[in-house]
Amino acid sequence: MATFNLTINGTSKQVDVDPSTPVLWVLRDHLDLVGTKFGCGIAQCGACTIHLDGNAVRSCQLPVSAAEGASITTIEGLSENGDHPVQKAWMEHDVPQCGYCQAGQIMTAAALLQQNPNPSEEDIENAMNGNICRCGTYLRIKAAVKTAAQNL
Amino acid sequence: MATLDKKLDRRSFLKVSALAGGGMVLSFSWLAGCKPTPEQALEMPKEWFELNSYIKIGENGAVTLFSPNPEFGSNVKTSMPMILADELDVDWKMVMVEQADFWPQRFERQFTGGSQGIRQGWIPLRTAGATARQMLVNAAAQTWKVPASEITSTAGVLEHKASSKKAGYGEMASLAATLEVPEDVTLKEPKDFKIIGTSKKNVDIEKIVSGKPLFSIDHKVEGMKYAAIVHPPAFGMKLKSFDKSSVSGMPGILDVFSINLFKDDYGRNFFDTTTFPEIVAIVGNSTWEVMQAKKNLAVEWENAPESNFEVAGFGGRPNTKMTVPAGLENTNLHKERMAEYIQKSGNVVRRDGDPEGMFKKAAKIIEKTYAAPFLAHNTMEPMNCFADVKGDRAVIYGPTQAPEFIMNTLSSSLGIPKENIQINLSRMGGGFGRRAYSHHLTEAALISQKIQAPVKMVYTREDDMSSGVYRPTYSATYRAALDENNNLLALHVKAGGIPETPLHANRFPAGAIDHYLAESWQIESNITIGAFRAPRSNFIAAAEQSFLDELAEVMGKDPIDFRLELLKRAETNPVGENNDYDAKRYAGVLELVRDKSNWNTPAPEVHRGVSAYFCHNSYVAEVVDTKIVDSKPVVEKVYAAVDCGIVINPDAAINMGEGAIIDGIGNAFFGELTFENGVPSKTNFDKYRMIRQKETPKSIEVHFVDSKEDPTGLGEPFFPPVFAALANSLYKATGKRYYEQPFAPQLEMQNLKM
Ligand code: FES
Ligand code: FES
Numbered sequence: 091m092a093t094f095n096l097t098i099n100g101t102s103k104q105v106d107v108d109p110s111t112p113v114l115w116v117l118r119d120h121l122d123l124v125g126t127k128f129g130c131g132i133a134q135c136g137a138c139t140i141h142l143d144g145n146a147v148r149s150c151q152l153p154v155s156a157a158e159g160a161s162i163t164t165i166e167g168l169s170e171n172g173d174h175p176v177q178k179a180w181m182e183h184d185v186p187q188c189g190y191c192q193a194g195q196i197m198t199a200a201a202l203l204q205q206n207p208n209p210s211e212e213d214i215e216n217a218m219n220g221n222i223c224r225c226g227t228y229l230r231i232k233a234a235v236k237t238a239a240q241n242l
Numbered sequence: 243m244a245t246l247d248k249k250l251d252r253r254s255f256l257k258v259s260a261l262a263g264g265g266m267v268l269s270f271s272w273l274a275g276c277k278p279t280p281e282q283a284l285e286m287p288k289e290w291f292e293l294n295s296y297i298k299i300g301e302n303g304a305v306t307l308f309s310p311n312p313e314f315g316s317n318v319k320t321s322m323p324m325i326l327a328d329e330l331d332v333d334w335k336m337v338m339v340e341q342a343d344f345w346p347q348r349f350e351r352q353f354t355g356g357s358q359g360i361r362q363g364w365i366p367l368r369t370a371g372a373t374a375r376q377m378l379v380n381a382a383a384q385t386w387k388v389p390a391s392e393i394t395s396t397a398g399v400l401e402h403k404a405s406s407k408k409a410g411y412g413e414m415a416s417l418a419a420t421l422e423v424p425e426d427v428t429l430k431e432p433k434d435f436k437i438i439g440t441s442k443k444n445v446d447i448e449k450i451v452s453g454k455p456l457f458s459i460d461h462k463v464e465g466m467k468y469a470a471i472v473h474p475p476a477f478g479m480k481l482k483s484f485d486k487s488s489v490s491g492m493p494g495i496l497d498v499f500s501i502n503l504f505k506d507d508y509g510r511n512f513f514d515t516t517t518f519p520e521i522v523a524i525v526g527n528s529t530w531e532v533m534q535a536k537k538n539l540a541v542e543w544e545n546a547p548e549s550n551f552e553v554a555g556f557g558g559r560p561n562t563k564m565t566v567p568a569g570l571e572n573t574n575l576h577k578e579r580m581a582e583y584i585q586k587s588g589n590v591v592r593r594d595g596d597p598e599g600m601f602k603k604a605a606k607i608i609e610k611t612y613a614a615p616f617l618a619h620n621t622m623e624p625m626n627c628f629a630d631v632k633g634d635r636a637v638i639y640g641p642t643q644a645p646e647f648i649m650n651t652l653s654s655s656l657g658i659p660k661e662n663i664q665i666n667l668s669r670m671g672g673g674f675g676r677r678a679y680s681h682h683l684t685e686a687a688l689i690s691q692k693i694q695a696p697v698k699m700v701y702t703r704e705d706d707m708s709s710g711v712y713r714p715t716y717s718a719t720y721r722a723a724l725d726e727n728n729n730l731l732a733l734h735v736k737a738g739g740i741p742e743t744p745l746h747a748n749r750f751p752a753g754a755i756d757h758y759l760a761e762s763w764q765i766e767s768n769i770t771i772g773a774f775r776a777p778r779s780n781f782i783a784a785a786e787q788s789f790l791d792e793l794a795e796v797m798g799k800d801p802i803d804f805r806l807e808l809l810k811r812a813e814t815n816p817v818g819e820n821n822d823y824d825a826k827r828y829a830g831v832l833e834l835v836r837d838k839s840n841w842n843t844p845a846p847e848v849h850r851g852v853s854a855y856f857c858h859n860s861y862v863a864e865v866v867d868t869k870i871v872d873s874k875p876v877v878e879k880v881y882a883a884v885d886c887g888i889v890i891n892p893d894a895a896i897n898m899g900e901g902a903i904i905d906g907i908g909n910a911f912f913g914e915l916t917f918e919n920g921v922p923s924k925t926n927f928d929k930y931r932m933i934r935q936k937e938t939p940k941s942i943e944v945h946f947v948d949s950k951e952d953p954t955g956l957g958e959p960f961f962p963p964v965f966a967a968l969a970n971s972l973y974k975a976t977g978k979r980y981y982e983q984p985f986a987p988q989l990e991m992q993n994l995k996m
């Protein structure tokens with residue numbers, strides 16, 4: 091066990107956990123931020139996507155010891171009132187079915203648009219390819235990313 | 243106006259006060275942790291008045307509707323309240339939706355599966371809405387001293403025109419709640435629907451996009467412990483022993499023990515499929531710690547003996563005797579055994595005319611065999627459950643499609659009477675049939691009972707993918723007898739699987755061919771299976787509709803015309819009895835898809851295939867357009883035409899169609915689970931390939947037949963036809979037929995990139 095100081099959604103948090111604990115489980119079990127989801131645990135599905143210094147990363151493969159000093163954003167902190175352009179586009183297109191993958195999809199999309207505000211069709215497909223949606227809402231995801239890009 | 247002969251169970255109309263003593267009211271505040279938005283908070287009334295199980299109205303006119311069925315992504319949590327709201331005649335903006343808990347005394351059929359939620363909920367929900375409306379009208383009649391028949395309602399406002407009296411529902415709610423429940427109510431004519439048939443957003447959309455806790459995996463209470471499970475590594479194995487000391491010193495580990503899911507004398511219900519009835523549980527302070535301990539646990543397994551038990555039939559069907567054989571199974575051996583069964587005669591399930599005679603005198607016989615592997619459901623949210631069992635009371639919050647079934651199991655396994663067990667229904671991160679088999683609830687409950695503390699048990703993805711309840715592996719052989727002019731004389735299908743047959747002997751093309759033979763077979767296995775989106779249909783449609791395509795080609799006919807000819811025959815002069823489809827509606831979706839896709843004039847370089855299927859009471863025809871781009875098969879576009887009667891929520895219905903089509907294309911290309919010595923070859927998404935953004939069709943068009951028929955389901959019917967539509971389209975693109983799923987390995991052998 092060791093103490094880690096983390097910056098999450100703009101607030102400092104202290105946790106006392108094993109250094110190998112992935113940020114995913116620190117968020118979910120220790121900080122009650124459960125919007126970040128567990129899907130595979132091996133960086134294959136994207137359900138656990140967060141932003142680390144603005145980049146989309148898979149929090150299931152990010153040990154807490156590697157996250158100190160960085161700025162972490164989770165779905166809960168993407169916007170204050172759930173009105174980030176990506177979230178708004180997701181509502182407009184009524185993207186979700188079960189909804190379980192969607193926080194990860196939204197975090198990946200938001201990071202993409204942060205870095206590339208005008209993505210081509212191919213850019214979107216490449217960026218979103220790491221996020222599985224078992225319900226198959228991929229077409230709406232793509233459409234929502236396009237809408238969000240227009241409304242940035 | 244239609245007057246309804248009401249069959250609704252009266253118990254569901256009991257006032258809440260009559261039941262409130264049972265301790266069940268607690269359940270309503272279950273998810274009270276979700277803070278209402280400022281707008282919602284403004285609308286919160288000071289007092290709620292219960293008009294019936296589904297509806298309560300506040301003094302300010304706010305309406306809460308309870309959505310009875312578990313939500314796994316098919317959007318019933320929006321569409322069921324839409325049905326209530328329409329008959330209640332309220333403004334959708336005034337509606338708040340709450341997920342009902344499992345409460346069989348108040349709600350009917352809280353089961354999500356078989357695409358039956360809307361179909362079977364249609365009349366009860368409308369009746370509940372209309373009854374509540376009538377009670378509000380009656381309250382106004384009493385207050386205004388005018389005849390109820392002269393009072394009209396519009397969007398939550400009651401009016402008596404002659405006396406110019408008006409009142410909101412909120413003003414009449416307290417009186418209405420005390421009135422007698424009317425016996426016969428009049429339901430709306432479909433032309434008068436205001437909410438049904440209009441697109442409404444998912445009622446949970448804001449919570450989903452902002453990461454609010456909605457799933458049981460997100461649930462947490464003070465003092466809650468975390469649990470992981472360890473199950474045998476192979477089908478055909480069971481627990482021999484484990485060494486608690488191998489992990490008990492690890493950080494955060496509190497306890498290690500084994501649990502037995504069933505009491506010896508328990509009679510299994512239909513959904514009690516459990517692969518590993520005895521497992522090891524590891525309890526600790528956090529998910530990560532129990533997952534670490536899981537890797538270190540010293541445990542010994544041994545071969546399981548053959549077991550025999552009886553399982554209750556579904557929906558009142560007779561019990562079946564199950565034999566689960568001993569041994570460690572292999573996919574190669576499965577294939578060999580299936581090849582033997584294809585050669586042998588099966589059980590004749592239907593025979594029309596003289597098929598054997600026709601095959602003897604045929605000028606030409608076409609015979610093709612189709613196959614598909616086991617599939618894992620791979621719901622995005624792994625199996626998990628929260629349970630709090632103390633003394634003789636249990637609270638369970640977990641993802642289940644079938645609470646009424648698991649209630650029996652829970653009661654027996656815990657030794658706690660049903661009335662002391664509360665099952666709260668969580669939103670599920672996918673279901674696809676998998677969560678009708680809810681033994682993960684029993685596991686969590688037994689763990690909690692042992693430690694007498696609240697616990698959340700979570701499967702790893704590996705646990706989830708390797709714990710069975712799969713889509714079975716199937717095979718089907720189709721034979722057609724043709725005369726010298728290529729007229730179809732007879733059709734023969736022989737289909738089977740491990741461990742169940744996919745055959746639906748009375749479905750199309752039965753009824754359209756004079757000489758028809760259907761045989762089935764099955765081979766026992768210890769690999770457990772369960773319902774998977776359109777069970778059996780999901781394979782037999784692929785085989786049948788691929789074969790009809792090949793047959794049409796040999797006969798020199800357009801594949802749509804050929805199907806329509808057969809359907810015409812089935813409509814005008816059907817062969818045999820018990821044909822369980824409506825040939826006219828079947829033909830209707832083929833005609834619609836032909837029209838919408840401009841079937842005869844495809845876009846340049848596009849290769850198209852068609853397929854149609856009827857299952858779960860709905861008809862779907864699909865056209866798939868593929869292109870080969872840089873040696874890669876690309877699905878350009880899919881057109882779907884569907885007849886599901888009245889469409890409740892069109893945009894959500896389209897979403898469901900898109901999802902099922904994408905799911906089908908993914909499974910057709912990649913879906914496969916194989917076994918070696920009982921061990922599944924894939925346990926996570928690095929090996930188990932799922933369809934992703936890049937393989938998704940570029941566009942999908944969904945068209946509904948304009949219909950006034952009562953609605954039927956949509957979760958499943960879009961899925962089965964897409965396999966053959968894809969295969970038939972790929973045939974046009976590559977010149978090869980695709981008989982074996984998944985298609986990717988064969989496409990790769992043709993030097994195409996997958
Ligand atoms: S849970 Fe991290 S990528 Fe799947
Ligand atoms: S919406 Fe269900 S997994 Fe994406």
